[in-house]
Amino acid sequence: xxxxxxxxxxxxxxxxxxxxxxxxxxxxxxxxxxxxxxxxxxxxxxxxxxxxxxxxxxxxxxxxxxxxxxxxxxxxxxxxxxxxxxxxxxxxxxxxxxxxxxxxxxxxxxxx
Amino acid sequence: xxxxxxxxxxxxxxxxxxxxxxxxxxxxxxxxxxxxxxxxxxxxxxxxxxxxxxxxxxxxxxxxxxxxxxxxxxxxxxxxxxxxxxxxxxxxxxxxxxxxxxxxxxxxxxxxxx
Numbered sequence: 590x591x592x593x594x595x596x597x598x599x600x601x602x603x604x605x606x607x608x609x610x611x612x613x614x615x616x617x618x619x620x621x622x623x624x625x626x627x628x629x630x631x632x633x634x635x636x637x638x639x640x641x642x643x644x645x646x647x648x649x650x651x652x653x654x655x656x657x658x659x660x661x662x663x664x665x666x667x668x669x670x671x672x673x674x675x676x677x678x679x680x681x682x683x684x685x686x687x688x689x690x691x692x693x694x695x696x697x698x699x700x701x
Numbered sequence: 702x703x704x705x706x707x708x709x710x711x712x713x714x715x716x717x718x719x720x721x722x723x724x725x726x727x728x729x730x731x732x733x734x735x736x737x738x739x740x741x742x743x744x745x746x747x748x749x750x751x752x753x754x755x756x757x758x759x760x761x762x763x764x765x766x767x768x769x770x771x772x773x774x775x776x777x778x779x780x781x782x783x784x785x786x787x788x789x790x791x792x793x794x795x796x797x798x799x800x801x802x803x804x805x806x807x808x809x810x811x812x813x814x815x
Contacts, residue, residue, distance in 0.1 A: 619800035631705070631791050631806030632744070639801050675742060686756040686798030688734050688746030696742075 592616055595678050595692030603700050604670060610663040610695045612678035619681050621654055621661040622689065626675040635663075635676075668699045704728050705807035707792050713813045714782060722777045722810045724792030732756075733775040734793040734804065735767060744791070750775050751798045779812075787814045 594613045602608055612621065620639045624632035636645050638654035638661060645652045649672075651664040665672055675696055679689035705726045714720055726733065735747040749756045753769040764780045775792060789809045795802040 622803075626742075629808070631793070631808050633806070634803045637801055637803065677744065679744075681800035683800065684756075684798055686732055686749045686751050688736070688749050688757060688759070689744075689804060690746070691744040694742045 592690045593678060593680055593692040595695055597695060598693060599696045599698075601698040601700065602668060605667055608665050608668055608697070610676055610678075610697075611660070612662070612680075612692050613660040614680065615659065616680070616682065617658050618690075619658075619683065621658070622679045622681070623652055623661070623663055624677040624679060626677060626694075632677055668697075670699045670701050673697060673699050705792055705794055705805050707790075707807040707810050709810060710808065711811050711813075713815065715815055716782055716784060718782050719778070719780045720782060720812070721779070722790055722792075722812070724775045724777070724807055726773055726792075726794040726805070726807075728794060728796070728805060729773075730794040730796050730805075731772060732795045732798045732802075733769065733772075734795075735775065735777050736791045736793060736806075738789040738791060738809070740788070747790075748775075748777075749798075756798065782812075782814045784814050787812055 622637045623635045626632040636652045641656045641658045643654045649666045678692040732751045734749045738744045748767045750769045766778045792807040793804040795804045
């Protein structure tokens with residue numbers, strides 16, 4: 590059973606369009622983190638959300654944590670080819686030393 | 702000034718062999734982790750260490766043995782390699798063992814078992 594359901598798994602859109610990636614769970618998380626992974630490299634943190642209902646913005650990226658801390662979304666406005674990559678949501682439960690529970694990732698392609 | 706480094710980057714070996722992957726972090730962090738990423742890019746926690754002590758072992762076969770000689774290093778030794786061990790292995794570290802802490806990932810080691 591996948592603890593964190595991430596969708597869509599694949600998304601290919603035109604430059605300038607908007608998109609949303611979802612991360613859902615039936616479990617409550619202490620924090621929800623979004624990472625981006627380039628080919629041949631390790632994941633790099635984009636943002637951490639901690640408080641239920643929290644919204645964080647990173648330029649054209651908007652991250653939201655659900656009120657119940659069970660789900661999160663990543664919204665990209667006016668996508669650009671440079672946004673192409675693998676986006677991963679990851680939840681932390683209880684002790685941070687338990688490691689992160691990752692979603693299966695969203696492969697995003699932005700076509701010029 | 703690499704934060705989390707792993708060696709080797711690529712490892713190709715025969716079934717049944719024993720191999721090690723090394724990880725070092727120069728961030729002064731207390732907690733280190735090993736993750737396995739399968740061919741579908743799914744990342745799963747394997748181990749975590751806090752101040753050189755094992756915290757979790759997520760149902761990993763005992764052919765995998767992590768070793769932390771000091772806080773800055775967490776090496777992964779794998780005995781009797783199997784085809785299913787082929788994957789990319791990522792080392793990560795965080796400052797403390799807090800759920801809100803950022804985890805910094807190494808570049809990964811792509812292991813191919815033939």
